[in-house]
Amino acid sequence: MSSRSTDDDPRLGDVSEGTVLRAILARTAPASHTILGPGDDAAVLAAPSGSVVATTDTLVHGPDFRLAWSSGYDLGWKSAAVNLADVAAMGARPTGLLVALAVPRDMRLSFIEQLADGFRAACEALAPGCSVVGGDLTVSDVLTIAVTALGDLEGREAVTRAGARPGDVVAVAGELGLAAHGLAVLFGRFRDGETPVPVDAQRLADGESAAVSAQLRPAPPIGLGPVAAIAGATAMMDISDGLALDAGRMATASAVTIDLTRTALGADPERALAGGEDHALLATFPSESLPPGFRAIGVVRERGADGVLCDGQPAGAAGWDPYRDWDAAAG
Amino acid sequence: MSSRSTDDDPRLGDVSEGTVLRAILARTAPASHTILGPGDDAAVLAAPSGSVVATTDTLVHGPDFRLAWSSGYDLGWKSAAVNLADVAAMGARPTGLLVALAVPRDMRLSFIEQLADGFRAACEALAPGCSVVGGDLTVSDVLTIAVTALGDLEGREAVTRAGARPGDVVAVAGELGLAAHGLAVLFGRFRDGETPVPVDAQRLADGESAAVSAQLRPAPPIGLGPVAAIAGATAMMDISDGLALDAGRMATASAVTIDLTRTALGADPERALAGGEDHALLATFPSESLPPGFRAIGVVRERGADGVLCDGQPAGAAGWDPYRDWDAAAG
Numbered sequence: 001m002s003s004r005s006t007d008d009d010p011r012l013g014d015v016s017e018g019t020v021l022r023a024i025l026a027r028t029a030p031a032s033h034t035i036l037g038p039g040d041d042a043a044v045l046a047a048p049s050g051s052v053v054a055t056t057d058t059l060v061h062g063p064d065f066r067l068a069w070s071s072g073y074d075l076g077w078k079s080a081a082v083n084l085a086d087v088a089a090m091g092a093r094p095t096g097l098l099v100a101l102a103v104p105r106d107m108r109l110s111f112i113e114q115l116a117d118g119f120r121a122a123c124e125a126l127a128p129g130c131s132v133v134g135g136d137l138t139v140s141d142v143l144t145i146a147v148t149a150l151g152d153l154e155g156r157e158a159v160t161r162a163g164a165r166p167g168d169v170v171a172v173a174g175e176l177g178l179a180a181h182g183l184a185v186l187f188g189r190f191r192d193g194e195t196p197v198p199v200d201a202q203r204l205a206d207g208e209s210a211a212v213s214a215q216l217r218p219a220p221p222i223g224l225g226p227v228a229a230i231a232g233a234t235a236m237m238d239i240s241d242g243l244a245l246d247a248g249r250m251a252t253a254s255a256v257t258i259d260l261t262r263t264a265l266g267a268d269p270e271r272a273l274a275g276g277e278d279h280a281l282l283a284t285f286p287s288e289s290l291p292p293g294f295r296a297i298g299v300v301r302e303r304g305a306d307g308v309l310c311d312g313q314p315a316g317a318a319g320w321d322p323y324r325d326w327d328a329a330a331g
Numbered sequence: 332m333s334s335r336s337t338d339d340d341p342r343l344g345d346v347s348e349g350t351v352l353r354a355i356l357a358r359t360a361p362a363s364h365t366i367l368g369p370g371d372d373a374a375v376l377a378a379p380s381g382s383v384v385a386t387t388d389t390l391v392h393g394p395d396f397r398l399a400w401s402s403g404y405d406l407g408w409k410s411a412a413v414n415l416a417d418v419a420a421m422g423a424r425p426t427g428l429l430v431a432l433a434v435p436r437d438m439r440l441s442f443i444e445q446l447a448d449g450f451r452a453a454c455e456a457l458a459p460g461c462s463v464v465g466g467d468l469t470v471s472d473v474l475t476i477a478v479t480a481l482g483d484l485e486g487r488e489a490v491t492r493a494g495a496r497p498g499d500v501v502a503v504a505g506e507l508g509l510a511a512h513g514l515a516v517l518f519g520r521f522r523d524g525e526t527p528v529p530v531d532a533q534r535l536a537d538g539e540s541a542a543v544s545a546q547l548r549p550a551p552p553i554g555l556g557p558v559a560a561i562a563g564a565t566a567m568m569d570i571s572d573g574l575a576l577d578a579g580r581m582a583t584a585s586a587v588t589i590d591l592t593r594t595a596l597g598a599d600p601e602r603a604l605a606g607g608e609d610h611a612l613l614a615t616f617p618s619e620s621l622p623p624g625f626r627a628i629g630v631v632r633e634r635g636a637d638g639v640l641c642d643g644q645p646a647g648a649a650g651w652d653p654y655r656d657w658d659a660a661a662g
Contacts, residue, residue, distance in 0.1 A: 035382055035489075036489055036491065039584075040421065040489075040491045040492055040493075040568070040584075041386060041416075041417040041418075041420040041421055041492070041567075041568050041569055042384045042385055042386035042417050042418055042420070042421045042423070042480075042482070042489075043384070043385050043386065044382050044383070044384050044385075044421070044484070044489045045382060045383050045385060046381065046382055047378035047381055047382050047383045048381055050377065050378055050379055050381060051366055051375050051376060051377055051378050052375070052376050052378045052383040052481065053373045053374070053375050054373055054374050054375075054376060054427065054429055054464065054465060054479070054481060055372060055373035055374065055429070055465060056429040056430070056431045056465060056466060056467045056477070056479055057431070057467050058431045058433055058467050058469045058475075058477065059469075060433050060469050060470065060471040060475075062470075062471070062472070063469060063470050063471070064469065085372075086372040086373050087372075087373055089372040089373070090371065090372055090373045090375070092373070096385065098385055098386070098387040098479055099387070100387045100388070100389045100431070100477040100479075102389055102391050102473075102475055102477075133385065134385060134386060134387060135387060136387045136388050136389050136477075138389045138390075138391050138394060138395065139391065139393075139394050140391040140393070140394070140473050140475060141393070141472070141473055142433075142471050142472055142473040142475070144389075144391075144433055144471060144473070144475050144477070146387070146389065146431040146433075146467075146475070146477030148385070148387060148429055148431075148479035149373075150383065150385060150481075151373070153375070158366075158367055158371075158373075158375050160367065160371045161371055161372070162371075236372075237371070237372050238372055253370075253371075
């Protein structure tokens with residue numbers, strides 16, 4: 001958090017684009033894969049194995065976050081983490097982020113500085129060697145953070161969603177349903193009517209603190225993406241919209257049925273099945289010899305009528321579709 | 332333009348994300364550099380020379396475009412073109428685009444289809460071999476198009492802004508001031524009070540048609556980026572904010588002064604100096620032997636008091652800074 005007075009913390013509408021960019025760049029040091037960092041028309045990143053993994057994901061104020069709950073640091077962290085998870089889910093190691101910010105004119109410069117700090121901290125904690133290598137800044141009435149993450153496969157084939165085979169073990173690394181628990185705490189306890197209010201840490205029980213943290217600053221196991229690939233994962237994806245929905249996507253892409261084991265889904269299996277935003281890694285392996293960090297949660301079967309079963313029964317398809325689920329009036 | 336009835340053209344809020352993504356993907360066929368196209372957690376692109384050029388640029392409804400003036404096709408085209416130009420300005424060949432869309436719920440599916448058509452058409456026309464390889468779709472009250480472009484240097488060093496040397500020729504490829512002329516036509520002739528109204532082509536003189544087209548669907552000479560690099564360009568950038576401002580950035584990065592020749596700047600030198608959004612390529616070469624497509628517009632001198640001169644006199648620094656120049660009230 002910034003301790004500066006507002007006199008020393010101008011609104012973005014009152015400073016030049018260059019001032020804002022310099023404030024960001026001072027906080028995001030290029031890491032090992034950067035050949036040419038920010039400041040030119042484009043960045044240049046190492047792609048030593050002759051290909052590059054690329055993904056993009058956007059956070060929009062309203063459907064994706066509320067400023068009463070998320071600090072700039074939280075948003076930078078989360079925007080980085082969700083994109084790093086997509087790179088890891090291909091079995092690749094993240095090499096760089098590009099950050100496109102569309103920001104209201106009345107936001108404070110310190111907010112942007114916190115955002116940059118959050119990006120850097122997430123890279124350092126989750127994906128050492130990766131850093132912000134480029135970006136773009138424009139003005140908008142709606143704070144929007146569009147991030148592209150790049151990664152390197154280190155000579156391996158990409159692990160897609162399409163390779164799961166009957167008999168494979170279904171495994172997961174990372175949390176299931178914890179971020180959704182955090183969102184439920186925020187919606188249930190930190191609103192005044194429909195209006196989000198800041199989180200008072202004193203009002204959180206121990207388990208709730210971890211859940212809120214998982215929602216605001218998710219920490220998916222990025223380094224386990226390459227580990228899974230090396231261990232022979234046949235399919236992999238990150239769980240962004242809930243286990244049931246995302247396992248269904250993997251089942252469809254692989255033309256198999258995924259049969260989950262309820263007792264392996266933790267204390268709240270329904271939340272584990274439906275809850276999104278943990279960005280855990282869901283992977284299938286050809287045998288019981290899972291790499292460290294992964295735990296078995298089911299098996300792959302021949303394709304049946306349902307893509308996803310739980311203990312042999314249809315698991316439903318709860319999950320998050322932004323167009324269907326977000327009600328602007330309630331946002 | 333779509334000829335479908337609105338019954339057959341649902342609003343985005345009434346269809347699933349999958350429906351929208353399928354409509355986009357049906358229109359954006361992977362091109363030659365694509366190893367793994369859209370549909371998984373991330374795309375995989377060839378990076379044959381062991382590095383990747385990466386840049387991102389965002390178009391926001393209001394500061395960057397008006398829907399009364401720009402069709403979905405125009406916006407897809409322009410969003411592609413401005414990012415392709417940044418790749419070309421490094422001397423690289425574009426290999427792929429990632430498109431992050433944040434779209435209001437009440438927009439029609441046909442608009443998204445037009446957008447996808449515009450992206451594809453711009454890639455095919457300006458950067459054959461490049462295509463949309465990935466993307467993201469989310470909901471927002473403000474239509475926002477954040478694009479990341481990737482490119483390959485084909486074994487060459489990147490051409491930065493920092494290599495211009497005294498004695499070099501300053502040259503440009505592409506239009507200077509034409510897009511700004513188009514914007515002036517739009518603001519001057521196609522508004523009802525402050526409100527943009529659709530362009531009536533019948534009311535445009537010949538030169539105005541080209542100018543409006545340059546504003547709405549710019550066609551920078553993407554292929555000349557690699558040509559300039561092969562010819563030995565010492566510095567290069569694309570002119571997005573006006574020649575005076577962008578030449579000043581190159582002069583600062585290279586610690587030189589750029590002295591432009593007014594008579595080389597076309598019929599309206601002031602507009603050429605101040606007008607942005609043409610995305611022409613500005614480059615310096617060590618001799619008069621310019622590659623085809625480039626024309627000399629000045630010379631590089633030892634650094635003096637001013638970064639940019641015009642016929643030896645200070646050229647000013649008119650140009651576009653979104654925070655300074657965009658007035659939301661007039662937007």
